Amino acid sequence: MAGVVIKKILTSLVVLFGALVLVFLIMNVLPGDPIFSIVDPTTTSPEEIAALKHELGMDKPLGQQFVEYVIDILHGDFGKSRASSEPVLALILKNLPKTIELTVVSVVISVTLGILLGILSAVFRNRVLDTVVRVLSLITISMPTFWTGVLFILLFSVKLRWLPSMGSEGFRTLILPSVTLGIVSSGVIVRMVRNSALEIINEPFIVTLRAKGLAERTVMLRHVLRNVMIPTITVIGLQVTNMLAGSVIIETVFSRQGIGRIISTAIMARDIPIVQGVVFFSAIICVVVNLVVDVSYAIIDPRVRRA
């Protein structure tokens, strides 16, 4: 087991380095001089542009820029915001707790809804409840997250005046953003759980358990649910990373503090070090989540542990 974990960690480090190369290439190699993200070429003289490039180290060969970038990252230096001169890592760490708060609550909502409705849908297959759940899950998958957020603001903040539409202080400001993100993401989990449960319900070992007279509740909770959890955990892992990405939109819609909000503001201001830093930091989180997912397989499924 320890060997598997160490191997996974080493692979994750390789993947993370690849992500670092990718982010650097996107920001520095795509068509267009990156300096024009800072200055307007029509109003700035070539001398001023050259001086600024020299000051920011952008006149060095690309390879050298990359090596220096990697060394800086290893020292925890993600660069400085071009707008506020604040260190990018400090900015990310300052805003991260609010994004984690939003992601965790959203995951709890989507997983609870997803597993509950998915199991119910499988148990009542081809009945009215199943049809309703399937239609609803398809609708939630098809809805733009930002539009769902806007609708919730319209209903719960503007019309009913129950909940605040913006801000990030206190539990009340967390309800609408997390419910929006949770509901939108639950559709995928519902479909996954339903399909897995339907396959498992028809497996011979479940038929045997029922034939032995085991209570239906025990069969469902102890045997079906446990086996459903294996593929579901993969989807949940993917959902965590999707929600992290979804927070970019949700934090903008609800004017909420978080790393999603700083990246959308940075994009508007073309503050490339922040965009680069946040994207790479998100990659780190995704790698860690994937690692946790892989390890959790071994905890849930004894076959994986013994492999």
Add this chain to the structure above:
Amino acid sequence: MKKLKLSLSDALAVISGLFIAFILLCAIAPGFVAPYSPTYMNVADLLQAPSLTHLFGTDYFGRDVFSVVVYGSRDSLIIGVASVLTGGIIGGILGALAGFIGGVVDTIFNRFIEILMTIPGILLALAIAAALRPSLFSIVLAISVSSIPQYSRVMRGQVISIKNRPYITVSNSIGTRGAVIFVKHVLLNSWSPFLVMATLGLGSSILVASGLSFLGLGIIKEIPDWGTLLSQGRGYLVVAHWICTFPGLVITAFVLAINIIGDRLRDVIDPK
């Protein structure tokens, strides 16, 4: 009972198909569907609620929201289709080649896809769109690159399952060239799950594109696409919610229709 269920899902697919055809008509011949010009600003009709004269109401310039949505469908659809074609073709060919060749090529390819998947799709698209100037090309490129992993993984899996079948072994043993086996026997027999993925991918491309537009990375044009229109309408939520609600409803209905067709296609191709 089985017959009734079948006809219900068929009916849903037919309704979805008709709605997709209507949106296609809007994109190809908007003047035929829209009652007003999308640039016609009637100062006397600012922020009018939906009525028979203006089905989706009017916006802050006095423009008919329904007409703007109809004309805006063109860009939204071009982005969606172009992204699926670009991402699908590149991802599909890469995945197929990796699966067919196997060995070191497949291992390197898997690492590359793993790296791409480390960065969540919309963040990757955001980074690409932010690095380039806002344009139709940059949005299509951003969405295409972020969608490559999903297409390549499906194609790779399918190709691996097909290349081990007996008729491929027979082709190999009678000396058929590798390229011929790849194109004629493997690629042509691997398209079905890929087609389902591409259909569902069209819906998600339109959602990502509208998200990018919502964040201000859309194309700045006189006639806004659906996401930009929705984003612009957000400031008028309290006084004129229809500027936001109707474009969102159209996006949802369109993506839902695509998903229903995609699901139906999957049922037909793989009845299991």
